[in-house]
Amino acid sequence: MIAANREHDLEGADVSTTEPDPTDGVAVRGAVGDDLTGILSVGHRTWLATYEPIAGPEYVAMGLAKWWTSDVVTDAIRKGRTLVAVDGDDVVGVATFGPQDDAFVLWKLYVLPGHHGHGIGSRLMEAVVERALESEHPRITLSYLEGNQQAARFYAKHGFVETHRETPGSGLPESVWMARDLKAGDSA
Numbered sequence: 104m105i106a107a108n109r110e111h112d113l114e115g116a117d118v119s120t121t122e123p124d125p126t127d128g129v130a131v132r133g134a135v136g137d138d139l140t141g142i143l144s145v146g147h148r149t150w151l152a153t154y155e156p157i158a159g160p161e162y163v164a165m166g167l168a169k170w171w172t173s174d175v176v177t178d179a180i181r182k183g184r185t186l187v188a189v190d191g192d193d194v195v196g197v198a199t200f201g202p203q204d205d206a207f208v209l210w211k212l213y214v215l216p217g218h219h220g221h222g223i224g225s226r227l228m229e230a231v232v233e234r235a236l237e238s239e240h241p242r243i244t245l246s247y248l249e250g251n252q253q254a255a256r257f258y259a260k261h262g263f264v265e266t267h268r269e270t271p272g273s274g275l276p277e278s279v280w281m282a283r284d285l286k287a288g289d290s291a
């Protein structure tokens with residue numbers, strides 16, 4: 104999308120200029136092995152910014168050690184379960200999904216903090232919905248951590264409804280589980 108505006112040059116004549124859309128040049132595609140470093144960087148940067156304030160540094164350290172290692176991320180790439188948003192050579196967003204029992208679970212959705220609010224998360228979500236429809240799953244499930252208002256709002260806007268909560272104990276915030284039923288022709 105291009106927003107046109109008008110400016111005056113030094114001689115006073117009108118000159119048309121364009122404001123680039125920040126998502127121009129951002130592509131969403133299946134992740135490949137070469138994306139590993141970029142994906143790990145998105146994970147580490149977004150986890151710290153997102154979870155340290157609501158769950159503390161130990162939770163961040165635990166999550167990074169459990170879900171953002173080279174082995175775990177490489178496995179999800181090899182299985183075709185990771186999407187990336189790339190701006191040139193830079194990975195700026197990541198989504199990881201996979202089947203669990205009958206469900207299609209969106210395990211990870213992370214966009215670099217400096218790139219929020221430009222539609223990148225929505226484009227990743229759209230691609231995830233496509234994958235779920237392709238694999239003939241009728242619903243997507245996901246969870247976010249209580250206190251993560253940005254995620255709560257984003258998912259509600261994308262049609263997800265709370266189904267249940269899990270209490271981890273140890274003073275950590277609850278996991279809020281949500282689901283969205285899909286039908287053919289759905290998009291983000």
Ligand SMILES: CC(C)(COP(=O)(O)OP(=O)(O)OC[C@H]1O[C@@H](n2cnc3c(N)ncnc32)[C@H](O)[C@@H]1OP(=O)(O)O)[C@@H](O)C(=O)NCCC(=O)NCCS
Pocket residue numbers: 149153212213214215218219220221222223224225226246247248251253254256257260
């Ligand atoms: C949640 C998250 C993935 C959303 O990604 P995002 O790229 O910011 O999402 P979008 O830009 O598509 O949408 C966010 C907002 O920007 C608005 N927006 C979308 N495109 C826009 C554009 N081109 N210009 C201006 N605003 C736009 C959307 O309407 C939306 O508005 P809202 O806040 O009122 O709902 C991102 O905020 C994130 O990574 N957060 C931290 C990690 C996290 O919590 N992940 C979820 C874990 S469960």
